[in-house]
Amino acid sequence: QKEVEQNSGPLSVPEGAIASLNCTYSDRGSQSFFWYRQYSGKSPELIMFIYSNGDKEDGRFTAQLNKASQYVSLLIRDSQPSDSATYLCAASAGGTSYGKLTFGQGTILTVHP
């Protein structure tokens, strides 16, 4: 059974700090990995995706992928109270379809002023 595991948290960081969110996956056939942010009562919105080993940066966000260790992470620099949300890690078998996703249970992040 394909599984994606996340530390459910909650993770609490002060404003301006770096928040580090981690995710592991069991299916070595997974090709692409996604980080979604979900505010309470809202639908998920995509933050970043990564499919190559290494780091990928987009503004304050950096995604890291290590396929050998089956490990994905998301770093949020200069965390803001508006970053407080649940962060969902998801894996896709890839190909040309990125919508068939296996999600982790999510990590609750709280950024306090």
Added chain:
Amino acid sequence: SQTIHQWPATLVQPVGSPLSLECTVEGTSNPNLYWYRQAAGRGLQLLFYSVGIGQISSEVPQNLSASRPQDRQFILSSKKLLLSDSGFYLCAWETVNTEAFFGQGTRLTVV
């Protein structure tokens, strides 16, 4: 630009009643369409996906069914709801080499 519409936003239904949730996508052709469910305090679980009209794949056995009568319309149904069907239902779409975009969701409470 592409948009996805999902309705209703909230729904309270008695046990044993039928269900119909609708999702439509605008601004794209031949999208892949997905139904996900998020139970309270849990991650999203893929229920159904469709790569074309009339083509439905089910990921988990359950009390629900899906249909795709038109290219950009995806419907989730049940003949008789169970308490365990309560949750946040999300429709998503994607096309070749794009990420998945989610609708605003329907919060279903079965009482």
